[in-house]
Amino acid sequence: xxxxxxxxxxxxxxxxxxxxxxxxxxxxxxxxxxxxxxxxxxxxxxxxxxxxxxxxxxxxxxxxxxxxxxxxxxxxxxxxxxxxxxxxxxxxxxxxxxxxxxxxxxxxxxxxxxxxxxxxxxxxxxxxxxxxxxxxxxxxxxxxxxxxxxxxxxxxxxxxxxxxxxxxxxxxxx
Ligand SMILES: [Zn+2]
Numbered sequence: 001x002x003x004x005x006x007x008x009x010x011x012x013x014x015x016x017x018x019x020x021x022x023x024x025x026x027x028x029x030x031x032x033x034x035x036x037x038x039x040x041x042x043x044x045x046x047x048x049x050x051x052x053x054x055x056x057x058x059x060x061x062x063x064x065x066x067x068x069x070x071x072x073x074x075x076x077x078x079x080x081x082x083x084x085x086x087x088x089x090x091x092x093x094x095x096x097x098x099x100x101x102x103x104x105x106x107x108x109x110x111x112x113x114x115x116x117x118x119x120x121x122x123x124x125x126x127x128x129x130x131x132x133x134x135x136x137x138x139x140x141x142x143x144x145x146x147x148x149x150x151x152x153x154x155x156x157x158x159x160x161x162x163x164x165x166x167x168x169x170x171x172x173x174x
Contacts, residue, residue: 088107
């Protein structure tokens with residue numbers, strides 16, 4: 001389960017997977033929260049393509065993970081998909097993110113499957129404010145990356161996808 005393989009989501013409909021798998025440019029985005037903080041979505045930026053599954057509106061709770069599927073809009077290889085996500089981390093019992101235990105930490109996640117070039121990814125843990133688009137702009141290649149802030153460490157790596165012939169980008173924070 002470390003990388004989400006072998007983990008089937010009951011809420012993921014077969015029709016969605018079939019539609020997703022037919023697209024030329026696709027990506028599986030898997031976010032693992034191994035920290036004790038909640039990941040609360042602040043901004044969701046999609047530069048191109050579309051989501052086949054949305055949830056980013058809600059929190060990713062400590063010890064849980066989330067999978068989403070993104071792909072180009074038309075059934076064509078001539079289009080790309082890419083975007084960025086901005087999550088604010090806070091402790092589960094703090095509504096205003098203002099207690100001493102809150103890290104005031106932001107998680108940026110960037111991903112892309114461009115028309116030209118290789119898959120790209122980006123991860124950053126920081127307290128610097130940017131729009132979510134920043135994470136997409138910083139995603140320039142698909143190499144392993146890590147980022148540390150306030151005792152937390154975020155890493156991003158690519159593995160083979162499950163629902164398409166492309167890759168799964170695994171973002172994890174602990
Ligand atoms: Zn707090």
